[in-house]
Protein backbone atom coordinates (compact mmCIF):
# COMPACT_ATOMS: atom_id res chain seq x y z
CA UNK A 1 0.00 0.00 0.00
CA UNK A 2 1.17 3.52 -0.78
CA UNK A 3 1.02 4.39 2.91
CA UNK A 4 3.30 7.43 2.86
CA UNK A 5 1.61 8.96 -0.16
CA UNK A 6 -1.87 8.42 1.30
CA UNK A 7 -0.94 10.04 4.61
CA UNK A 8 0.70 12.93 2.77
CA UNK A 9 -2.42 13.48 0.64
CA UNK A 10 -4.63 13.31 3.74
CA UNK A 11 -2.61 16.06 5.38
CA UNK A 12 -2.55 18.23 2.27
CA UNK A 13 -6.34 18.03 2.11
CA UNK A 14 -6.92 19.41 5.59
CA UNK A 15 -3.82 21.40 6.55
CA UNK A 16 -3.29 25.16 6.17
CA UNK A 17 -6.91 25.91 7.05
CA UNK A 18 -8.07 25.02 3.56
CA UNK A 19 -11.11 22.90 2.77
CA UNK A 20 -12.61 20.74 0.06
CA UNK A 21 -15.02 21.83 -2.67
CA UNK A 22 -17.63 19.13 -3.27
CA UNK A 23 -18.67 19.53 -6.92
CA UNK A 24 -19.54 15.90 -7.58
CA UNK A 25 -23.28 16.13 -8.09
CA UNK A 26 -24.59 13.21 -10.14
CA UNK A 27 -26.66 13.87 -13.29
CA UNK A 28 -30.03 13.82 -11.47
CA UNK A 29 -28.87 16.09 -8.62
CA UNK A 30 -27.11 18.57 -10.88
CA UNK A 31 -30.01 18.63 -13.34
CA UNK A 32 -32.51 19.19 -10.52
CA UNK A 33 -30.56 22.22 -9.31
CA UNK A 34 -30.24 23.56 -12.86
CA UNK A 35 -33.96 23.03 -13.55
CA UNK A 36 -34.93 25.10 -10.49
CA UNK A 37 -33.06 28.07 -11.98
CA UNK A 38 -34.13 27.54 -15.60
CA UNK A 39 -30.64 26.40 -16.70
CA UNK A 40 -30.65 23.81 -19.52
CA UNK A 41 -29.92 20.28 -18.29
CA UNK A 42 -27.33 19.34 -20.91
CA UNK A 43 -23.82 17.91 -20.94
CA UNK A 44 -22.55 21.27 -22.23
CA UNK A 45 -24.28 23.28 -19.47
CA UNK A 46 -22.84 20.98 -16.81
CA UNK A 47 -19.39 21.28 -18.42
CA UNK A 48 -19.62 25.08 -18.63
CA UNK A 49 -20.75 25.29 -15.01
CA UNK A 50 -17.89 23.12 -13.78
CA UNK A 51 -15.45 25.11 -15.93
CA UNK A 52 -16.66 28.27 -14.21
CA UNK A 53 -16.01 26.67 -10.80
CA UNK A 54 -12.56 25.20 -11.45
CA UNK A 55 -11.19 28.29 -13.22
CA UNK A 56 -12.09 30.65 -10.37
CA UNK A 57 -8.99 32.83 -9.92
CA UNK A 58 -7.26 32.27 -6.57
CA UNK A 59 -9.48 29.35 -5.54
CA UNK A 60 -6.40 27.43 -4.39
CA UNK A 61 -5.84 30.05 -1.67
CA UNK A 62 -8.67 28.47 0.31
CA UNK A 63 -9.47 25.16 -1.36
CA UNK A 64 -7.19 22.11 -1.02
CA UNK A 65 -9.19 19.57 -3.04
CA UNK A 66 -12.18 19.28 -5.35
CA UNK A 67 -14.45 16.24 -5.61
CA UNK A 68 -15.48 15.55 -9.19
CA UNK A 69 -18.15 13.35 -10.76
CA UNK A 70 -17.20 10.73 -13.39
CA UNK A 71 -18.50 12.94 -16.20
CA UNK A 72 -16.57 15.96 -14.93
CA UNK A 73 -13.20 14.26 -14.40
CA UNK A 74 -13.18 13.48 -18.15
CA UNK A 75 -14.13 17.01 -19.25
CA UNK A 76 -12.03 19.93 -20.46
CA UNK A 77 -12.25 23.69 -20.53
CA UNK A 78 -13.38 25.35 -23.77
CA UNK A 79 -9.74 25.82 -24.74
CA UNK A 80 -9.07 22.09 -24.32
CA UNK A 81 -7.36 21.88 -20.90
CA UNK A 82 -8.54 18.88 -18.85
CA UNK A 83 -10.22 19.99 -15.59
CA UNK A 84 -7.77 17.73 -13.73
CA UNK A 85 -4.87 19.85 -15.07
CA UNK A 86 -6.63 23.13 -14.27
CA UNK A 87 -7.08 22.00 -10.68
CA UNK A 88 -3.59 20.57 -10.27
CA UNK A 89 -2.05 23.76 -11.68
CA UNK A 90 -4.06 25.75 -9.12
CA UNK A 91 -2.64 23.60 -6.29
CA UNK A 92 -5.99 21.82 -5.81
CA UNK A 93 -5.99 18.03 -5.47
CA UNK A 94 -8.55 16.31 -7.72
CA UNK A 95 -10.83 13.75 -6.09
CA UNK A 96 -13.64 11.57 -7.37
CA UNK A 97 -17.05 10.40 -6.17
CA UNK A 98 -17.07 6.63 -6.62
CA UNK A 99 -20.40 5.49 -5.23
CA UNK A 100 -23.15 5.06 -7.80
CA UNK A 101 -26.00 6.40 -5.70
CA UNK A 102 -28.59 5.00 -3.32
CA UNK A 103 -31.29 2.35 -3.71
CA UNK A 104 -34.07 1.24 -1.35
CA UNK A 105 -32.77 -1.21 1.25
CA UNK A 106 -34.69 -4.46 0.82
CA UNK A 107 -37.16 -5.16 3.61
CA UNK A 108 -36.60 -1.78 5.27
CA UNK A 109 -39.06 0.84 4.05
CA UNK A 110 -37.66 4.39 4.17
CA UNK A 111 -34.02 3.27 4.33
CA UNK A 112 -31.37 3.39 1.63
CA UNK A 113 -28.20 1.50 0.77
CA UNK A 114 -25.44 3.08 -1.30
CA UNK A 115 -24.27 1.05 -4.29
CA UNK A 116 -21.05 0.98 -6.31
CA UNK A 117 -18.79 -1.80 -5.01
CA UNK A 118 -19.04 -3.90 -8.21
CA UNK A 119 -16.00 -3.19 -10.36
CA UNK A 120 -14.79 -0.56 -7.90
CA UNK A 121 -11.19 -1.83 -7.77
CA UNK A 122 -10.77 -1.28 -11.53
CA UNK A 123 -12.46 2.13 -11.46
CA UNK A 124 -10.20 3.28 -8.62
CA UNK A 125 -7.12 2.20 -10.57
CA UNK A 126 -8.33 4.16 -13.60
CA UNK A 127 -9.06 7.28 -11.53
CA UNK A 128 -5.63 7.12 -9.91
CA UNK A 129 -4.02 6.91 -13.36
CA UNK A 130 -6.06 9.91 -14.44
CA UNK A 131 -4.63 11.93 -11.54
CA UNK A 132 -7.24 11.65 -8.79
CA UNK A 133 -5.71 11.29 -5.34
CA UNK A 134 -8.77 10.89 -3.14
CA UNK A 135 -12.23 9.36 -3.37
CA UNK A 136 -15.64 9.89 -1.81
CA UNK A 137 -18.52 7.58 -0.91
CA UNK A 138 -21.73 8.86 0.65
CA UNK A 139 -24.05 6.73 2.76
CA UNK A 140 -27.43 8.20 3.64
CA UNK A 141 -29.22 7.64 6.92
CA UNK A 142 -32.73 9.06 7.31
CA UNK A 143 -34.35 9.73 10.67
CA UNK A 144 -38.03 8.85 10.99
CA UNK A 145 -40.55 6.64 12.78
CA UNK A 146 -38.60 3.52 13.75
CA UNK A 147 -35.67 4.35 11.47
CA UNK A 148 -32.80 4.02 11.10
CA UNK A 149 -32.71 0.30 11.90
CA UNK A 150 -29.60 -1.60 12.89
CA UNK A 151 -29.84 -3.32 9.52
CA UNK A 152 -29.65 0.00 7.69
CA UNK A 153 -26.80 1.33 9.79
CA UNK A 154 -24.73 -1.86 9.62
CA UNK A 155 -25.20 -2.41 5.89
CA UNK A 156 -24.10 1.14 5.10
CA UNK A 157 -21.21 1.10 7.58
CA UNK A 158 -19.82 -2.13 6.16
CA UNK A 159 -20.12 -0.87 2.59
CA UNK A 160 -18.32 2.37 3.53
CA UNK A 161 -15.50 0.37 5.11
CA UNK A 162 -15.06 -1.94 2.11
CA UNK A 163 -14.93 1.10 -0.17
CA UNK A 164 -12.38 2.78 2.13
CA UNK A 165 -10.11 -0.26 2.14
CA UNK A 166 -10.25 -0.53 -1.67
CA UNK A 167 -9.45 3.18 -2.02
CA UNK A 168 -6.36 2.92 0.16
CA UNK A 169 -5.25 -0.15 -1.78
CA UNK A 170 -5.39 1.99 -4.95
CA UNK A 171 -3.42 4.86 -3.36
CA UNK A 172 -6.45 7.11 -2.90
CA UNK A 173 -7.49 8.76 0.37
CA UNK A 174 -11.05 7.68 1.17
CA UNK A 175 -13.49 10.32 2.30
CA UNK A 176 -15.94 8.38 4.43
CA UNK A 177 -19.30 10.14 4.41
CA UNK A 178 -22.09 8.75 6.57
CA UNK A 179 -24.72 11.48 6.24
CA UNK A 180 -27.54 11.59 8.76
CA UNK A 181 -30.11 13.67 6.92
CA UNK A 182 -31.63 16.91 8.21
CA UNK A 183 -35.05 16.21 6.68
CA UNK A 184 -37.82 15.82 9.25
CA UNK A 185 -39.05 17.30 12.50
CA UNK A 186 -36.75 15.35 14.82
CA UNK A 187 -34.90 17.13 17.62
CA UNK A 188 -31.19 17.85 17.83
CA UNK A 189 -30.99 15.24 20.61
CA UNK A 190 -32.32 12.60 18.21
CA UNK A 191 -29.78 13.62 15.56
CA UNK A 192 -27.08 13.27 18.21
CA UNK A 193 -28.24 9.81 19.24
CA UNK A 194 -28.47 8.51 15.66
CA UNK A 195 -25.19 10.11 14.55
CA UNK A 196 -23.36 8.65 17.55
CA UNK A 197 -24.62 5.14 16.75
CA UNK A 198 -23.81 5.55 13.06
CA UNK A 199 -20.27 6.82 13.70
CA UNK A 200 -19.49 4.13 16.27
CA UNK A 201 -20.67 1.48 13.83
CA UNK A 202 -18.72 2.98 10.95
CA UNK A 203 -15.46 3.08 12.94
CA UNK A 204 -16.05 -0.45 14.13
CA UNK A 205 -16.35 -1.56 10.49
CA UNK A 206 -13.34 0.51 9.41
CA UNK A 207 -11.34 -1.34 12.07
CA UNK A 208 -12.72 -4.70 10.96
CA UNK A 209 -11.76 -4.03 7.33
CA UNK A 210 -8.25 -2.84 8.31
CA UNK A 211 -8.61 0.74 7.11
CA UNK A 212 -5.69 2.96 8.09
CA UNK A 213 -7.29 5.77 10.10
CA UNK A 214 -4.35 8.16 9.57
CA UNK A 215 -5.00 7.96 5.83
CA UNK A 216 -8.72 8.72 5.67
CA UNK A 217 -11.00 11.67 6.14
CA UNK A 218 -14.37 11.59 7.89
CA UNK A 219 -17.12 13.67 6.31
CA UNK A 220 -19.96 13.79 8.80
CA UNK A 221 -23.10 15.85 9.26
CA UNK A 222 -23.16 18.45 12.00
CA UNK A 223 -25.47 17.67 14.93
CA UNK A 224 -28.50 19.76 14.08
CA UNK A 225 -32.26 19.67 14.67
CA UNK A 226 -34.44 18.50 11.76
CA UNK A 227 -35.33 21.22 9.27
CA UNK A 228 -38.98 21.12 10.45
CA UNK A 229 -38.23 20.89 14.16
CA UNK A 230 -39.87 23.83 15.99
CA UNK A 231 -36.84 24.18 18.29
CA UNK A 232 -33.74 25.34 16.43
CA UNK A 233 -30.68 25.48 18.68
CA UNK A 234 -28.17 28.33 18.59
CA UNK A 235 -24.91 28.25 16.63
CA UNK A 236 -22.93 27.57 19.82
CA UNK A 237 -25.28 24.79 20.92
CA UNK A 238 -24.91 23.06 17.55
CA UNK A 239 -21.11 23.42 17.70
CA UNK A 240 -20.95 21.99 21.23
CA UNK A 241 -23.25 19.04 20.46
CA UNK A 242 -21.34 18.24 17.27
CA UNK A 243 -17.98 18.14 19.02
CA UNK A 244 -19.38 16.12 21.92
CA UNK A 245 -20.75 13.51 19.52
CA UNK A 246 -17.51 13.30 17.54
CA UNK A 247 -15.44 13.02 20.72
CA UNK A 248 -17.44 9.96 21.70
CA UNK A 249 -17.10 8.17 18.38
CA UNK A 250 -14.11 9.32 16.31
CA UNK A 251 -10.62 8.00 17.14
CA UNK A 252 -7.87 10.60 17.58
CA UNK A 253 -5.82 8.88 14.86
CA UNK A 254 -8.15 10.41 12.27
CA UNK A 255 -6.40 13.55 11.05
CA UNK A 256 -9.23 15.39 9.40
CA UNK A 257 -12.96 15.91 9.75
CA UNK A 258 -14.53 17.76 6.83
CA UNK A 259 -18.19 18.52 7.39
CA UNK A 260 -20.87 18.32 4.72
CA UNK A 261 -23.36 21.19 4.63
CA UNK A 262 -26.43 19.04 4.02
CA UNK A 263 -28.94 21.78 3.24
CA UNK A 264 -27.92 24.38 5.83
CA UNK A 265 -27.69 27.91 4.48
CA UNK A 266 -24.21 28.95 3.40
CA UNK A 267 -23.97 31.49 6.23
CA UNK A 268 -25.13 29.09 8.94
CA UNK A 269 -22.70 26.38 7.81
CA UNK A 270 -19.83 28.89 8.07
CA UNK A 271 -21.00 30.21 11.45
CA UNK A 272 -21.29 26.73 12.95
CA UNK A 273 -17.87 25.64 11.66
CA UNK A 274 -16.46 28.89 13.01
CA UNK A 275 -17.94 28.27 16.48
CA UNK A 276 -16.45 24.79 16.58
CA UNK A 277 -13.02 26.16 15.78
CA UNK A 278 -13.32 29.03 18.26
CA UNK A 279 -14.20 26.71 21.12
CA UNK A 280 -12.36 23.49 20.27
CA UNK A 281 -9.55 24.04 17.74
CA UNK A 282 -6.82 24.24 20.38
CA UNK A 283 -7.76 20.88 21.95
CA UNK A 284 -9.13 18.98 18.98
CA UNK A 285 -7.19 15.90 17.81
CA UNK A 286 -8.64 16.40 14.31
CA UNK A 287 -8.55 19.32 11.92
CA UNK A 288 -12.12 20.68 11.80
CA UNK A 289 -12.69 21.56 8.18
CA UNK A 290 -15.29 21.65 5.43
CA UNK A 291 -16.19 19.69 2.33
CA UNK A 292 -19.27 21.65 1.39
CA UNK A 293 -21.28 21.29 -1.79
CA UNK A 294 -24.29 23.57 -1.62
CA UNK A 295 -22.84 25.88 1.06
CA UNK A 296 -19.94 26.70 -1.28
CA UNK A 297 -21.65 26.54 -4.66
CA UNK A 298 -25.23 27.73 -4.26
CA UNK A 299 -24.59 31.51 -4.41
CA UNK A 300 -22.31 30.99 -7.44
CA UNK A 301 -24.90 28.84 -9.21
CA UNK A 302 -27.65 31.38 -8.56
CA UNK A 303 -25.41 34.12 -9.98
CA UNK A 304 -24.23 32.15 -13.02
CA UNK A 305 -27.66 31.06 -14.30
CA UNK A 306 -26.07 29.42 -17.34
CA UNK A 307 -24.89 32.72 -18.86
CA UNK A 308 -21.33 33.50 -19.98
CA UNK A 309 -21.67 37.13 -18.99
CA UNK A 310 -22.24 36.08 -15.34
CA UNK A 311 -19.10 33.94 -15.05
CA UNK A 312 -16.98 36.62 -13.40
CA UNK A 313 -19.58 37.49 -10.74
CA UNK A 314 -20.32 33.81 -10.09
CA UNK A 315 -16.62 33.13 -9.55
CA UNK A 316 -16.50 36.02 -7.09
CA UNK A 317 -19.40 34.43 -5.18
CA UNK A 318 -17.58 31.07 -5.00
CA UNK A 319 -14.33 32.72 -3.97
CA UNK A 320 -16.17 34.62 -1.24
CA UNK A 321 -17.73 31.47 0.25
CA UNK A 322 -14.37 29.70 0.12
CA UNK A 323 -12.78 32.64 1.94
CA UNK A 324 -15.56 32.68 4.57
CA UNK A 325 -15.03 28.99 5.33
CA UNK A 326 -11.26 29.40 5.42
CA UNK A 327 -11.87 32.13 8.01
CA UNK A 328 -14.25 29.78 9.87
CA UNK A 329 -11.46 27.24 10.18
CA UNK A 330 -9.43 29.92 11.94
CA UNK A 331 -12.38 30.97 14.11
CA UNK A 332 -12.23 34.35 12.38
CA UNK A 333 -15.48 34.31 10.41
CA UNK A 334 -18.05 36.97 11.26
CA UNK A 335 -21.22 38.47 9.86
CA UNK A 336 -19.35 41.54 8.60
CA UNK A 337 -17.64 39.31 6.02
CA UNK A 338 -21.09 38.79 4.46
CA UNK A 339 -21.71 42.50 3.95
CA UNK A 340 -18.37 43.75 2.66
Ligand code: 13P
Nearest residue numbers: 022260261262292293294
Ligand atom coordinates in the same frame (compact mmCIF):
# COMPACT_ATOMS: atom_id res chain seq x y z
P1 13P B 1 -23.55 19.30 0.71
O1 13P B 1 -22.50 20.14 1.41
O2 13P B 1 -24.39 20.08 -0.25
O3 13P B 1 -24.30 18.45 1.67
O4 13P B 1 -22.76 18.31 -0.25
C1 13P B 1 -21.69 17.63 0.25
C2 13P B 1 -21.58 16.34 -0.42
O5 13P B 1 -20.53 16.00 -0.92
C3 13P B 1 -22.74 15.44 -0.45
O6 13P B 1 -22.33 14.17 -0.77
